Amino acid sequence: MAELIKTLLSFSERAGEIARSIRREPKLFSLLVEEKGESEKNQRFTHDFKTLADVLIQEALRHHVKQMIPSLGDYVQGEESAEFTNTLGEKIIVQICDTQQETAVLLSKVLDGNSEAADILATVVHSDISWTPEPELVEKIPDLPIESLGIWIDPIDSTGEYVKGESGTNRGDIYNHGLPCVTVLIGLYDRMSGLPVGGVINQPFALFDKESQSWQGQVYWGVSHQGINIHNVPLNTLSPEDGRAVLVMSSSEDLELYQKFNKNFNVVHATGAGYKLLVVALGYAAACVSTKGSTFRWDTAAPHGILEAQGGGVVIYNKISHHAKEVDVDKNTLRELQIRYHKPNDSPAQLSLQWSNEGGFVAYRDPGVLSTILQCVAD
Numbered sequence: 001m002a003e004l005i006k007t008l009l010s011f012s013e014r015a016g017e018i019a020r021s022i023r024r025e026p027k028l029f030s031l032l033v034e035e036k037g038e039s040e041k042n043q044r045f046t047h048d049f050k051t052l053a054d055v056l057i058q059e060a061l062r063h064h065v066k067q068m069i070p071s072l073g074d075y076v077q078g079e080e081s082a083e084f085t086n087t088l089g090e091k092i093i094v095q096i097c098d099t100q101q102e103t104a105v106l107l108s109k110v111l112d113g114n115s116e117a118a119d120i121l122a123t124v125v126h127s128d129i130s131w132t133p134e135p136e137l138v139e140k141i142p143d144l145p146i147e148s149l150g151i152w153i154d155p156i157d158s159t160g161e162y163v164k165g166e167s168g169t170n171r172g173d174i175y176n177h178g179l180p181c182v183t184v185l186i187g188l189y190d191r192m193s194g195l196p197v198g199g200v201i202n203q204p205f206a207l208f209d210k211e212s213q214s215w216q217g218q219v220y221w222g223v224s225h226q227g228i229n230i231h232n233v234p235l236n237t238l239s240p241e242d243g244r245a246v247l248v249m250s251s252s253e254d255l256e257l258y259q260k261f262n263k264n265f266n267v268v269h270a271t272g273a274g275y276k277l278l279v280v281a282l283g284y285a286a287a288c289v290s291t292k293g294s295t296f297r298w299d300t301a302a303p304h305g306i307l308e309a310q311g312g313g314v315v316i317y318n319k320i321s322h323h324a325k326e327v328d329v330d331k332n333t334l335r336e337l338q339i340r341y342h343k344p345n346d347s348p349a350q351l352s353l354q355w356s357n358e359g360g361f362v363a364y365r366d367p368g369v370l371s372t373i374l375q376c377v378a379d
């Protein structure tokens, strides 16, 4: 089963390389950005962007998974629709063809006949980029039930930051915005229970190397199945400021909520749903709280899989806040409260919200932090 994880890791690196190569070539980058159609618009942004990189990465994963495990190909779900409209108004379904040349021909249609750009992209998509996981961890990867797995992918989370391309500003170990907040997210879940079984987070712009003047990526992963938990995330110890641990949240949360939590935590804003959960996994923040329902299953599935492997989780905010008076929430209740990935929401206000995390969430690495969260909610 290590094969599936190895494939997903290598794939995430290929995805990271697609994201980097598009940014490296400004001409290519400006070509690839098109405004999102009305019906797909993320409610919070007036101008949201869908990039060809997004669609390309998503379809490349579907292609590779299908090649490896044909039955699993039908269970790869993602944020993007594969339809792309070129400047001539032609609608084209982006897909990865059997040969590099065929993919290049298809992409050149998307790119209004720019075959140079299409060739560069087709080369990266078909090239053999790999990422080898730590051998001592690989041998411990448990057998996963392939026949009941599902995959959620967010090809590029924090598209806004990706498009802007700034190097970002940080507060301690956490970037508030910028390219480091961009992540490629691949989450594995059990189709029967809906619970996460693993995740891969690729951070294509983790570090800027001044010498080579180029960005370097970082790959994090974890697997949790039948009591076997493994991950490659370094366990950084928290160093609370003024005795308050860091809590990360979106700047779109209400000031009232910020004030509620800032009494017991040092609240830090950061962009990118995937990035915020990554900093929790890395131990730079003790928890992440999101209450607006503005994230989707594809945003949380991958980090949820990693947090699960660390002994943490992602519980539904609206549900856990009912337990505000309880000091300790037991293990079984916590399991009940986890976000599930297999079923759409009941009667969503719009079809586009069927996979939104409508009840918000609290992500944590150590369940011990939940009592302080509940205290803040109760106050």
Ligand code: 2IP
Residues within 6 Å of the ligand: 042, 079, 154, 156, 157, 158, 159, 160, 250, 251, 252, 270, 271, 272, 273, 274, 294, 295, 296, 299
């Ligand atoms: C977005 C992106 C935003 C995030 C939003 C996600 O995904 O990660 O940054 O908002 O919830 O859905 P915030 O940063 O305020 O948490 P995408 O970029 O893939 O549309």
Ligand code: CA
Residues within 6 Å of the ligand: 079, 154, 156, 157, 158, 273, 298, 299
């Ligand atoms: Ca996203």
